[in-house]
Amino acid sequence: MEGVxxxxxxSAMTNPGRHASAIAVLPTEVGALIQIIQGVLVDALAASPDQPLVEIAPDW
Structure with missing residues (x-):
């Protein structure tokens, strides 16, 4: 595939699956989205149950 x-x-990380309806009601304005997800978004590696956050980045 080329371009956009x-x-x-x-992908496996971006498919909303059964949560598509919840995503559909989110605001489309960037500033409003930032207010919603700031402090909530967690890296997939950091969310791994096999490796707690403190072991990945103890200075968080």
Whole structure:
């Protein structure tokens, strides 16, 4: 795939699956989205149950 076409399909990390309806009601304005997710978004590695956050970055 070339250009933006490579970003269109969902991946395992981006497919909303059963949560698509919850995402559909989110605001489309960037500032409003930032207010919602700031402090909530967690890296997939950091969320791993096998490796607690303190072991990944003890200075958090």
């Amino acid at each position: 076409d490579r970003w269109i399909p969902y």
